[in-house]
Amino acid sequence: xxxxxxxxxxxxxxxxxxxxxxxxxxxxxxxxxxxxxxxxxxxxxxxxxxxxxxxxxxxxxxxxxxxxxxxxxxxxxxxxxxxxxxxxxxxxxxxxxxxxxxxxxxxxxxxxxxxxxxxxxxxxxxxxxxxxxxxxxxxxxxxxxxxxxxxxxxxxxxxxxxxxxxxxxxxxxxxxxxxxxxxxxxxxxxxxxxxxxxxxxxxxxxxxxxxxxxxxxxxxxxxxxxxxxxxxxxxxxxxxxxxxxxxxxxxxxxxxxxxxxxxxxxxxxxxxxxxxxxxxxxxxxxxxxxxxxxxxxxxxxxxxxxxxxxxxxxxxxxxxxxxxxxxxxxxxxxxxxxxxxxxxxxxxxxxxxxxxxxxxxxxxxx
Numbered sequence: 586x587x588x589x590x591x592x593x594x595x596x597x598x599x600x601x602x603x604x605x606x607x608x609x610x611x612x613x614x615x616x617x618x619x620x621x622x623x624x625x626x627x628x629x630x631x632x633x634x635x636x637x638x639x640x641x642x643x644x645x646x647x648x649x650x651x652x653x654x655x656x657x658x659x660x661x662x663x664x665x666x667x668x669x670x671x672x673x674x675x676x677x678x679x680x681x682x683x684x685x686x687x688x689x690x691x692x693x694x695x696x697x698x699x700x701x702x703x704x705x706x707x708x709x710x711x712x713x714x715x716x717x718x719x720x721x722x723x724x725x726x727x728x729x730x731x732x733x734x735x736x737x738x739x740x741x742x743x744x745x746x747x748x749x750x751x752x753x754x755x756x757x758x759x760x761x762x763x764x765x766x767x768x769x770x771x772x773x774x775x776x777x778x779x780x781x782x783x784x785x786x787x788x789x790x791x792x793x794x795x796x797x798x799x800x801x802x803x804x805x806x807x808x809x810x811x812x813x814x815x816x817x818x819x820x821x822x823x824x825x826x827x828x829x830x831x832x833x834x835x836x837x838x839x840x841x842x843x844x845x846x847x848x849x850x851x852x853x854x855x856x857x858x859x860x861x862x863x864x865x866x867x868x869x870x871x872x873x874x875x876x877x878x879x880x881x882x883x884x885x886x887x888x889x890x891x892x893x894x895x896x897x898x899x900x901x902x903x904x905x906x907x908x909x910x911x912x913x914x915x916x917x918x919x920x921x922x923x924x925x926x927x928x929x930x931x932x933x934x935x936x937x938x939x940x941x942x943x944x945x946x947x948x949x950x951x
Contacts, residue, residue: 609626609681610624610629612707613709613710614720617670618664618666618667620665624662624665628662629681630681631662632661633660634659634660634869635721635722636661636664636873637665637666637671637721637723637724637725638725639667639668640665640827640830641826641827641830641831642727642826644663644725647873648663659872664721666721669730669731671724671726672726672731672734672852674720674724675719675720675722675853675854676712676716676719677712677713677720678710678713678717678718679718679719679720714739715856715857715860722853722870723851723852724851725850725851725852726852727848727849727850728848728850738855740853740855741852741853741855742850743852743874744848744850745849746849747846747848748826748846748849749825749846749847750822750825750841751823751828751838751839751840752820752838752841753814753823753836754814754836754838754839755817755836755837756835758820760774760839761837763839764839764840765840765842767842768786768789768841768844769843771786771789771841772790772793773790774790776801776819776821776822777813777814778801778821780794783822785845786844807823807831811831811833815833825840919942923939923942
């Protein structure tokens with residue numbers, strides 16, 4: 586039979602049908618990420634737990650511990666989001682677009698992560714209190730940028746650490762002669778942020794601000810504001826990590842005395858009453874909480890289910906009992922041997938055994 590008789594009429598159609606499905610992240614969520622390259626779609630597809638974090642946060646030590654302990658069985662996706670978008674990432678379902686189906690769904694992990702024009706026009710993503718499959722399960726945020734994160738009725742929250750406030754200024758600014766800038770020294774300096782955001786500055790600069798009448802720019806990102814500092818427009822107070830993250834050769838920073846520190850929190854939504862999370866997901870959340878709190882790998886709290894934990898504890902107890910039984914058997918054998926030696930009239934042998942046993946006991950006490 587001629588092989589060509591069984592060939593498809595259109596070979597191009599066959600190639601296209603065998604091509605991998607191109608899956609894209611919804612444009613809204615793509616815009617939420619710091620850089621698309623930082624979060625390939627295949628990583629999202631394979632992930633079981635997703636943790637977002639805002640710029641300049643350095644969660645690497647916690648992520649590394651997760652990968653060391655659980656990476657072989659639970660895939661974690663590290664989700665770098667833009668400024669003040671941490672909470673947003675908690676309230677959207679993960680939305681992957683399959684152009685072949687013209688719908689949002691998860692497909693093969695091998696699908697590429699590029700974005701095309703096909704993935705640019707879609708309905709807005711619905712915001713939910715607790716999505717079933719969230720874009721991020723937990724988020725590391727700065728409460729000063731996202732005040733709603735401190736709402737205890739909506740979110741669980743763990744304070745991770747505090748950041749030192751610094752003022753970013755040009756390298757040739759007069760205040761660079763100081764190792765630490767008292768907030769009073771900023772009384773006649775124009776800050777590129779609302780004075781109400783920094784109460785101590787608001788108080789000491791009130792008279793100067795009223796006379797100067799300068800308008801603070803709005804809607805700028807940290808990076809854009811820092812560019813204004815470089816242009817000599819004003820100064821900018823931020824957590825030290827942000828100053829380091831956007832470091833420029835023409836700028837420097839100094840700690841500011843008299844200001845409150847900036848907290849960094851791990852937050853995640855509270856489950857609705859009567860609708861608890863699955864035991865498996867709750868265990869994973871507890872695993873990550875344990876890592877950020879410094880809990881060891883042998884801690885009983887974690888990703889085990891109640892049944893698995895009970896089985897592990899029972900096995901450990903059985904092992905301890907077996908060790909105790911073996912120790913008792915050895916002790917009984919020694920005692921029996923000594924008794925037989927004494928009974929047979931071998932006093933010298935009995936004395937040697939007694940002396941040896943006494944010496945061993947003294948050694949253990951030391």
